Amino acid sequence: MRVHDVMVRPVVTVSTDTPVRRAAVTLTERGFAALPVLDHQQRLTGVLTSGDVLRAGESGPDVTVSEVMSTPPVAVAGHQDLTEVVRMLLGHGVRSLPVLDAEGQVQDMFSRGDALRLMLRPDETISAAAQVRLDDYFGPRRWFALARDGAVTVTGTAVGESERRIAIALVRTVPGVREVTLATRSSCG
Structure with missing residues (x-):
């Protein structure tokens, strides 16, 4: 089974100039572990994790996502095998990975929770x-x-x-x- 076979939800992204506080609200309201960060050309440039936000602490209103995000981003292709993607999640010690389409655009996020749901779906x-x-x-x-x-x-x-x-x-x-x-x-x- 490939990643694109199980991806169904629209992706939520933030831009490099998004204030960290606003991105933190998105993370918590949606219950996400991470958000893909896009530059002004809509290319993946980093990933903002809940850990990045916590490490930023009580940042001021002028602190942007680009200042605290994790780079370089680790991403997977939609055509990759799920077994390989789960190995990447575990090997990189991350909770989720951006999924890219054939043109390199972010189409989704694949998380450890997604992997568990697939394993447990009789x-x-x-x-x-x-x-x-x-x-x-x-x-x-x-x-x-x-x-x-x-x-x-x-x-x-x-x-x-x-x-x-x-x-x-x-x-x-x-x-x-x-x-x-x-x-x-x-x-x-």
């Missing part, structure tokens, strides 16, 4: 999470989700092609889902 949990997403969007039990080895089969009656696409997209947002297959019956209406 098919029953994936099935239940997929079912909740489908029920929340379409109404109770119009679609049924069943996972096996991370591959989810969704069954139900589709009202059109857009509904099929929405069902697939919803299920793909569940961490641990490797692939989605629809077994639908068409409905008139």
Whole structure:
């Protein structure tokens, strides 16, 4: 399994000129261990960790992220194997790593918590999470989700092609889902 197979959330970044205090608020409000730091060309230039903020102490309002961030940044590519990425997390002693796309742009952060969630996601949990997403969007039990080895089969009656696409997209947002297959019956209406 590759990193890009499990990344689903939008990334939150800060810029080099962001005040440390504002970045600290983002870290604490979102519950993140670190934030990728981007320069004015949107390139990864560092990582701001909770440890960096703590080491900065009671910094004044003029202290920016660029003054306290960890550099050079250690990052991974979205196509890298998860086993390799977990080894990097542990080997570098960090809690999270920026994930870069093919153009070198930050697309997500992968954390130790993400790795643990993947290890602990049995098919029953994936099935239940997929079912909740489908029920929340379409109404109770119009679609049924069943996972096996991370591959989810969704069954139900589709009202059109857009509904099929929405069902697939919803299920793909569940961490641990490797692939989605629809077994639908068409409905008139």
